[in-house]
Amino acid sequence: MLQQTQQASIALRRLSYEQRAALLLEIAKLLRRYSNDILEANAKDLASFPTSDPLYDRLLLDAGRIERLASAVEQVSTLEDPVGKVLIDKILPNGLRLKKITVPMGVIGIIYESRPNVTIDVAVLCLLSGNAAVLKGGKEAFYSNTALVSILHKALAKSGLPTELVQLLPTDRRYTTELLQAEKYVDLIIPRGSQSLINYVRENAKIPCIETGAGVCHTYVAKNANLEMAAKIIINAKGSRPSVCNALDCLIVHEDVVESLAPLLKSGLEQYGISVYADEVSFPYFKRLQVPVTPALEENFGKEWLDYKLSVKTVKDLNEALAHIQKYSSKHSEAILTVDEEEAQRFLQEVDAAAVYHNASTRFTDGGEFGLGAEIGISTQKLHARGPFALEKLVTEKWIVLGEGQIR
Amino acid sequence: MLQQTQQASIALRRLSYEQRAALLLEIAKLLRRYSNDILEANAKDLASFPTSDPLYDRLLLDAGRIERLASAVEQVSTLEDPVGKVLIDKILPNGLRLKKITVPMGVIGIIYESRPNVTIDVAVLCLLSGNAAVLKGGKEAFYSNTALVSILHKALAKSGLPTELVQLLPTDRRYTTELLQAEKYVDLIIPRGSQSLINYVRENAKIPCIETGAGVCHTYVAKNANLEMAAKIIINAKGSRPSVCNALDCLIVHEDVVESLAPLLKSGLEQYGISVYADEVSFPYFKRLQVPVTPALEENFGKEWLDYKLSVKTVKDLNEALAHIQKYSSKHSEAILTVDEEEAQRFLQEVDAAAVYHNASTRFTDGGEFGLGAEIGISTQKLHARGPFALEKLVTEKWIVLGEGQIR
Structure with a gap:
């Protein structure tokens, strides 16, 4: 499954920024078109919780929230392209042309809890930055997440892209563990949630992580x-x-x-x-x-x-x-x-x-307040991203060396 | 021990670039002055290996190599300061002034094998970028590393700084394991060495790492x-x-x-x-x-x-x-x-x-060939550093928010 996603991520690397942004507009359109399906699925999740439970409100989707979700996706589609930025471009003394540019990470695994809108928020940020997304949501939002991912799949298929670019893992915890160990197929893990989730990720991940989390x-x-x-x-x-x-x-x-x-x-x-x-x-x-x-x-x-x-x-x-x-x-x-x-x-x-x-x-301390646009999380570690971070941190770098037969 | 190093790292954060560069020049001076002590210690390490063993050459220090080591330290002291770079400086609509600057990581743990010159190379890169260094060298270079670290300590003491800013861990492997789990005291781990070392680090580290390593x-x-x-x-x-x-x-x-x-x-x-x-x-x-x-x-x-x-x-x-x-x-x-x-x-x-x-x-693919100055390693992961990386990747970011009573 993860191997398919990795394979599919190559297709995404070929797309222009305009094509990636158009995919997001398609997602926004389908969120509106299929909002009834989403609400039905959401009702099934909500049925397990009394309205007085704080989880109920975190899980709840209604027409207004879906509309805000769709327009947030449209907003994201207008953000600056983080891919292909030229960081270095120089000619070395031996004539080699050396460039360093930003490129997508590849496959990003995101582990999160309860709120189903996170499914859309993080998937579109991954897709716009040229990354495939492996999503592991909480079991309390299973029906909602499944409905939302099926909309993402419809939009991918309509855009001629493999649906494996977004995978929703089953809610069983052993899939989390497998995801954390799949260093051959996944390039980055972002845990979003409680301190216990983040500790679990820290203990078990073999893949580089951006920890987001506890604020004392x-x-x-x-x-x-x-x-x-x-x-x-x-x-x-x-x-x-x-x-x-x-x-x-x-x-x-x-x-x-x-x-x-x-x-x-x-x-x-x-x-x-x-x-x-x-x-x-x-x-x-x-x-x-x-x-x-x-x-x-x-x-x-x-x-x-x-x-x-x-x-x-x-x-x-x-x-x-x-x-x-x-x-x-x-x-x-x-x-x-x-x-x-x-x-x-x-x-x-x-x-x-x-x-x-x-x-x-x-x-x-918040991506919106700091003017970053859509926030992915607030990093409490020091590597790669620190504090509120957004789209621009979902890329890595690549050195490109252009020669005419140079040897060392 | 790690707690002392973390505490000492605050002293380093207060130093100006000139003071950090002067510390490096002191280190270079003492390397030359105490080169006989280094050679004596190195001879004890070499005694365990026949000259035909490839390890012998990797361990060997001689007058020429110590001189090159000292002048490399002088070279590093002239590199651009990676600390205090202003990445963002703007006034938000609510009047808050928001800055993002580069700051030292804090405490960096480096795990490496055989070549004793690495002890000096990495320690001076850490110190120049305002970081304390916890070094874990190989047991085959025990005497050489001990002599080199004692020179670092002499230079720190002469500069009025705590010697805990550079710690050499005992060669016993259980110290490696403890280092990898000390997320409260160590901010970054850089393993330099064989694939088996890197795999061990990946399996056991709770601290963010920059993997350097295997090239297929x-x-x-x-x-x-x-x-x-x-x-x-x-x-x-x-x-x-x-x-x-x-x-x-x-x-x-x-x-x-x-x-x-x-x-x-x-x-x-x-x-x-x-x-x-x-x-x-x-x-x-x-x-x-x-x-x-x-x-x-x-x-x-x-x-x-x-x-x-x-x-x-x-x-x-x-x-x-x-x-x-x-x-x-x-x-x-x-x-x-x-x-x-x-x-x-x-x-x-x-x-x-x-x-x-x-x-x-x-x-x-090499920091020197790419014109980066002193290379720390070649990262084969995607987070924070990719490919050859140098001094500028030993820093993290910090958001500074200056207000006049703003509330949200």
Whole structure:
């Protein structure tokens, strides 16, 4: 199966950008035409979950969502071609012409959970960048994913391309394991989902991966912070959408300002119903506010809450804040709030994370917010892609050497 | 130990390019000053091997080699700084200033075999790019590597830097395994060595790797090749240095030209003492030359010979050549020899390899030949680095977001 996909990927390498973009427009058209089929399949998936289950909303497709999915595909079709960019073009002293250009990766495996729109989002990004896609979705979205992939197959067939360019693997976990070991047929794996999925991929993959994932995010309020601004940023970073990876997990506060800062947080903590896990120094100041507060345990630090919960750590100085971040950070997004430019510079330079912030909410770490167009994920590793990444990272490089008989 | 190295790497992040370059000059100076210590240690390693063993020459250091090592370090100190390059700098609609810059990886683990000069080569590339280095050399070079690392430590101490920035791991293999699993402390692993080492790394690493390695290289002589030129290229690609990864392993010949090509290869095959493993069609033409020839077995294809041996495969057309390459290539270096531009274009586009050649010897796949300066290795994977890579790939990216209280 994977071998067929690899073979099929050669056909894609021959297509011009215009042909790849036209394929995407065909996909958008068929998504609209067959939207009833999608809704029927989606209903079968939804039948297993009560509407109160948070999964229900993540799985749900309706006419509006399908229309947005189709127009997102049209949007992607207008993005700049990442393939064929000339990175180097020079004549060597021996007369060889040496070029380095961007080329498709080949076959990309994507492992993801629940939301069925991911099936379309990632498949079209792969196809536009000249890559075949092997998709492994979650079993809870089996019917929806099957319907969506059948639309992708119809569009491929209509465009005269092999349908093997997009494969949906069965939901059984052993297919994930096989995919992760198929280094002869698959060039890149992108896991999208929970930390446990990403750990599983890291343990089992023989194929290079771009890990996307957990964000244990800190914000440090320095002695010289504007505390009014700090309070707004903290409440936004924690409360606006706690289920995502760029949400605040641990507030670090300079000991001299914790007493003044705490009351400024009260209304925001109450508005969102945020529970505080406070260290020994900060505990009395939150207790006094009459908001839910618990003494912090060691396990409350380095924790990605994904919930209306916030740990608080008090420090003596920037060094202690940096050490805390180095120990507990997942290297996703880290912020400092201060009016002291020199202190901010040191933080921005020394903190090792995909995104570092001065006087802003970590919630901005996002491909859309950064203006990248369709985001594939947020890489928390350092190889190839770091932080939010998009289409341009789905390519690799190729050296082309043109000679007239040169030998070494 | 790795934790200390990670901690020490922060000190390196604070240094200017001038300070990093000065550290390298100090290393070069001390290599010369302590060359006797190095030679004494090297003699202890050499004592275990007869001079006839190929390992003896790979291990050997002498006054000339140490001088070349020191001047190579001076050369590296003049390379362009890969750190702090501004990749993106823009103001977002909400007023946030968004920058993307290059930053050091952090801690790089390098696993290598035999040649002790690698210890210095890779350590200085890491240090110049702001990275700490964890080195795991082979046990056959234990004394030499220990002496060289003690010189690195002297140079670090003289520059006021922590000596933990360069660690030499004990030669016991369990340290390799631990290194490969230390994802909290090590950011990148580069294995340099045999295919079995690289396979071991691939199976066991939880940390992102840049694989460097095996080259199963093909050269296809098309129907419309200039056969005189082809013969020179083939003999050069096979004979000039068969122990390296860019050497030719399998000659693919169009069936219409095999009879005319074989006699043109005779003198070159004899000059280097090359044995041929010929498929059924080509066998009689090589037999007739009275050079050593054996009927090719399946296992002779997809084989990296690293020796004066050459397999030969006859094909009907370009398609069959492309299919053979796709099946057996390690995606390192592949060449087509033809005067037909259209055929060459198709080959260059469809063959999936780090370097593809038209009318030249694959032996040019090399950082020095490509003008990259000091080569770290030749990547045979597609993520982050492909083909020969150097200093500029030892960095990652960091997003810096400067705000004035922005929330989302």
